[in-house]
């Protein structure tokens with residue numbers, strides 16, 4: 623098998639998303655650390671892998687990809703017979719799964735990522751949090767999570783009774799938001815809270831988090 627390489631930073635949500643799919647699929651891969659503090663993501667050789675200068679980038683033999691959700695989709699299709707089955711062969715189940723991949727990227731991710739920025743990243747860099755942005759995005763995320771609560775009262779995972787790629791895509795932002803005041807948005811909705819507890823307890827996810835202290839010296 624050709625060497626799989628994931629280029630990124632272990633603290634980046636998009637890198638964590640791609641890494642989670644590799645660990646769920648029990649694939650061996652080489653992690654190439656991109657030192658973002660020194661702007662390695664804006665220079666060669668990384669910029670040839672992602673012209674937009676954002677982590678992660680990915681290689682599998684002669685295939686080169688960027689955009690974390692495109693990377694995970696490739697991994698789950700190419701390695702469908704390995705590790706956790708994260709997609710479905712049934713077209714109706716797959717349609718629902720695709721719908722939830724869209725819900726995550728088009729409705730959930732924007733307020734969730736803004737809250738991660740305001741409540742986790744800005745304080746780390748000594749920048750002031752904007753309370754108005756927090757209030758606005760907590761409101762937006764709460765509305766989105768009301769729909770999740772309804773869905774998760776009818777099925778264990780967002781796209782049905784099995785953990786899928788649609789659940790996995792949420793993990794990085796949930797991980798950071800559960801360390802902030804915004805965790806109340808998840809915990810105050812009982813089915814959402816149970817889903818968060820379930821998906822964050824996965825072995826593959828603990829392997830993603832284990833990449834952080836090991837590589838945090840750079």
Ligand SMILES: N[C@@H](CCC(=O)N[C@@H](CS)C(=O)NCC(=O)O)C(=O)O
Pocket residue numbers: 634635636637663675676677678688689690691
């Ligand atoms: N949509 C992209 C987003 C990638 C992204 O925003 N990466 C961040 C780290 S999580 C980054 O590289 N930020 C540095 C920058 O934009 O200059 C993906 O999912 O891969």
